[in-house]
Amino acid sequence: MVAGVRVGAATTVFGVSNAYGMPVVAVIGDGQLARMMQTEAIELGVETRVLAASREDSAAQVFGDVRLGDYTDLADLRAIADGADAVTFDHEHVPNEYAQLLIDAGVSVEPRPDALLYAQDKLEQRRRLSEAGLPVPAFAAIGSVADAEAFWDETDGQVCLKATRGGYDGHGVWFPATREECARLVEDLLGRDLPLMAEKKVAFTRELSAMVARNRSGEVRAWPVVESRQDGGICRVAIAPAPGLSAELARRCQDLAVRVAEGLGVTGVLAVELFEFEGETGPDVAVNELAMRPHNTGHWTQDGCVTSQFEQHLRAVLDWPLGSVDTQAPATVMVNTLGGEDDPATPMAERVAAVMRKYPQAKVHLYGKDHRPGRKMGHVNVCAGSVEEALAVAEDAAHYIIHATWKD
């Protein structure tokens, strides 16, 4: 039986719940990641429903079955899970105890809370990865000012403070400049009951992202490792494959991501964000962050790979075999269209049309969001014969979408 899985004691046929013998997937989270899952679900013939806060949200605009509700409300979670073959997320913020209650009731929730925990809690993650012998920066739990001062001295002041939970896109991360500033900051944050950890700052040369998908049965596939360029903690550019990365180090990054996926029992897409730094014997990497869902550094796969991260995520949570991760071109570049300081007077449709005129090869993706400075509103993917060409086109195209002016 191809798609049979064990649920509790009984073996049941998995994922044939709808009228056409196809599965029903409930997506919790109404952002662009859920929206782009819907694109792939439509083509696969997978039936979907989404739990959204409002009908205007990015994903809610494009699902046929929209359930309004709150992902921290158990009744709403139970309702959307009812009759679904799989429940998955476009974020990591569903309370783990509620996800576990659904699982206990026989619902297939993927990724599972015992894996998700390591994407939610940075300190637990560092401990677990470190125990597994995976490369992480030096770290410490910070329960007092004394802890912070000790870590400051140990690392010669190379201190990054992090909220162990709730941070994203650069939020919840601090870089104190002095021992005194560090102490004051820790006192303040602990006073606000924020659980803290400290990490030794990595003098990284660039950031990489190693993405894999793992299905329930344990099949794993790794996409090519990409270089990601951040701006104020927000991903702005992804370049696939990462330029100048040796085959040896690329394989090491992929193996690392596979070990994380297997070690933590992740189902679905996993992004392992990495620091690349100059080690004693050459370029080396350490884990920065984990995300257990489709990730911004994987948007390039929509146009640059046979199987996109969104299709792969659906296949993984349904325990379907994973698709080919072969690339479509020597280079693919993704550039986010982050809301600029001002919203140009030129309507978005005209900006899109201008980009299409100048660059017939550019793939414009928009999320149905209104303007807010810095907001992830869309992205542009460009495949080309070289990184230089793909990057130049994608940067210029994204610039026009954001500013209604060309780069040069």
Added chain:
Amino acid sequence: MVAGVRVGAATTVFGVSNAYGMPVVAVIGDGQLARMMQTEAIELGVETRVLAASREDSAAQVFGDVRLGDYTDLADLRAIADGADAVTFDHEHVPNEYAQLLIDAGVSVEPRPDALLYAQDKLEQRRRLSEAGLPVPAFAAIGSVADAEAFWDETDGQVCLKATRGGYDGHGVWFPATREECARLVEDLLGRDLPLMAEKKVAFTRELSAMVARNRSGEVRAWPVVESRQDGGICRVAIAPAPGLSAELARRCQDLAVRVAEGLGVTGVLAVELFEFEGETGPDVAVNELAMRPHNTGHWTQDGCVTSQFEQHLRAVLDWPLGSVDTQAPATVMVNTLGGEDDPATPMAERVAAVMRKYPQAKVHLYGKDHRPGRKMGHVNVCAGSVEEALAVAEDAAHYIIHATWKD
């Protein structure tokens, strides 16, 4: 102004109607073509609505905004067009007088009825193409048995009778074996008030399809010409590019399709189905049918081209610049998964999973339809280094989806 078009006397900015400065497209028709337009609309950030007969229809399952109604009801058409920047179709059956009333009221309806007419009425189409010097088989209007007998004699009995309107997928086409059968058939059909024409049968070696898109401003792009293989008048396989087609004849097919698009003023995707036959000086072509919408022989572009026919159709009807039609691989093959005589006991989800396991490179597309023998329920696209490889994989994969058994 990038996206400005003239509507009646006034120049208006076109397609910025929604809250995000993006256009709203109303799709009339609830089949798989509308469904696959939705996939592309989501990524482009184009807002959509669909006029569907029921919530269960293929497209209605996946649109956020579904209006139940009848495409032959003027009030329903007016309601779905209200506030839309463009109205388009996934079939050619909207009454032209209603489409014209919408246009007269300032709605952008594309393709327009004065173009659509030539996809609806085979006799008008033959006359028009013939006048334009485009290659069509010998033909005649059949208003009496005498007309039919005269055409029989003229063509040495190589007669194909066609209903001038309403035929599709082999319906409305007859091949009488004798002069007497031809006369009886014509008497019967005319007695049922079916408008008729006759055409000289083409001794074709294979069928080709030349697809182009043309936007409102007149920009045209032609995809590579494909070979299409029919089964009982229904498209079953498309092979891109058509194997063994000389560059010269391929260019001639593309030029022909461009001339049809320009000559008839088609907006959107146009499929020109062609007969290839052995002419006096080598392989030659004649026009078989026209379709003014995304077409089954263009499904391969979803995975085989930078810009799919569904994205291109949306761009064209919005008067956006057209996208690159570069291919992703040396060969792409599409095989339809037409409902078999029996519906296998193996649920569809398990069939899909089996195909994914055997062929990680196969792209499975399903339309959310229940089983009916011969019904277009989905298709499989496969890109490969050679036609042979792509064809073998796509045929075997489609066979499993249909029958739950492998080909060999």
